[in-house]
Every structure is written in structure tokens, then in C-alpha cells.
Amino acid sequence: MDNVFxxxxxxGSFNDRKKPYYGHLDKxxxxxxxxxxxxxxxxxxxxxxxxxxxxxYLVAITSLTQARTINLPSASSVEKGQGFIIKDESGSSxxxxxxxxxxxxxxxxxxxxxxxxxxxxxxxxYSNGENWYSFEHIA
Numbered sequence: 001m002d003n004v005f006x007x008x009x010x011x012g013s014f015n016d017r018k019k020p021y022y023g024h025l026d027k028x029x030x031x032x033x034x035x036x037x038x039x040x041x042x043x044x045x046x047x048x049x050x051x052x053x054x055x056x057y058l059v060a061i062t063s064l065t066q067a068r069t070i071n072l073p074s075a076s077s078v079e080k081g082q083g084f085i086i087k088d089e090s091g092s093s094x095x096x097x098x099x100x101x102x103x104x105x106x107x108x109x110x111x112x113x114x115x116x117x118x119x120x121x122x123x124x125x126y127s128n129g130e131n132w133y134s135f136e137h138i139a
Contacts, residue, residue, distance in 0.1 A: 045070075054078055058085045064092040070100045072108070075127040083126035086116070094119040108132040 042058040043050070051071040052059055059070060070086050086100055098116040100123055102108045114123055114134065124135045 052084050052086075054082065056084060058087065060087050060089045061093070061098060062089050064088070064090045064096040064098070067097045067099070070098060072100065072102050072106075072125065072132055074103050075106050075131050076129055078127050080129040081126060083124060085122055085124045087122040088116055088120055091119045093117060093121050100125070102132050106131050109134055 041056050042060055043052070043056045045059055045061050045068075047063045047065050047068070049069045049071070050059060052073060054073075054077075061068070072084070086098065088098060093116045098121075099113050100108065100116070101113045102111075104112075108114050108125060108131070116123060125132045126135075127133075
């Protein structure tokens with residue numbers, strides 16, 4: 001038997017960042033095929049515009065005093081299936097809307113942007129490599 005593929009998950013340093021990563025162990029207990037796992041990554045955004053990166057998964061908006069924008073990266077710049085959850089933890093998006101924008105010419109469910117306009121609202125988007133899609137319906 002050449003390789004034994006055992007799931008391996010660790011929170012440690014990968015490319016000098018403290019982020020979760022995973023891969024598999026070969027029969028010599030060497031970690032192979034490392035790649036970033038964004039599932040455990042929570043990014044706090046406090047009253048500012050933000051552009052999620054490959055390492056983000058949950059974008060938690062912790063305070064809002066005015067309307068803000070979340071600029072998605074190009075759908076082709078992330079792995080197919082990569083997703084982000086954008087969540088209003090501040091409870092203020094009803095009065096200070098959060099607009100999630102896809103880069104031109106991409107869309108989110110066929111629209112250039114989606115607007116979070118209710119307190120504590122969230123949007124879960126994922127890439128198919130060409131465009132963005134969401135699981136929730138937001139006007």
C-alpha cells in the first residue's frame with residue numbers, strides 16, 4: 001500500500017497565517033495536499049467597507065453607523081464552491097443597509113448586487129467559478 005489517506009485537520013500556521021488547513025497523511029505521516037479551509041474563519045468587520053479574501057468564510061459585521069459595501073472577489077479567483085456568509089451581527093442593517101456587490105461582469109443570482117436591509121440579516125453566497133449564487137432570497 002503506497003498511501004493511507006487519513007483526514008487531517010489542524011489549526012496552525014499555513015503560509016505564516018494562523019488559519020485552519022487540511023490535507024491528508026501519507027504512510028510516513030507526512031502531510032500532503034494542504035489547502036486552506038475557510039469554514040472556521042470568522043472575519044470581524046466594524047463599520048467599514050470590506051472585500052472578502054479566499055481565507056474568509058464568515059464576514060461578521062459587528063457595528064454599522066452608515067451604509068456599507070461588501071465587494072466580492074472575482075468568482076474565478078476562488079475555488080468552485082467557495083462561499084462566504086455575510087452576517088449583520090450589529091442588528092443595524094435595517095437602517096444602515098449593507099450592499100453585497102459582484103465584480104463586473106459577474107452577478108449574484110443574475111443581479112449586480114444584493115442589499116441587506118433588515119436587522120440581523122445574512123447572505124450566504126458561493127462561486128461556481130464564473131458567477132456568484134446565494135441560498136437566501138434578499139430583495
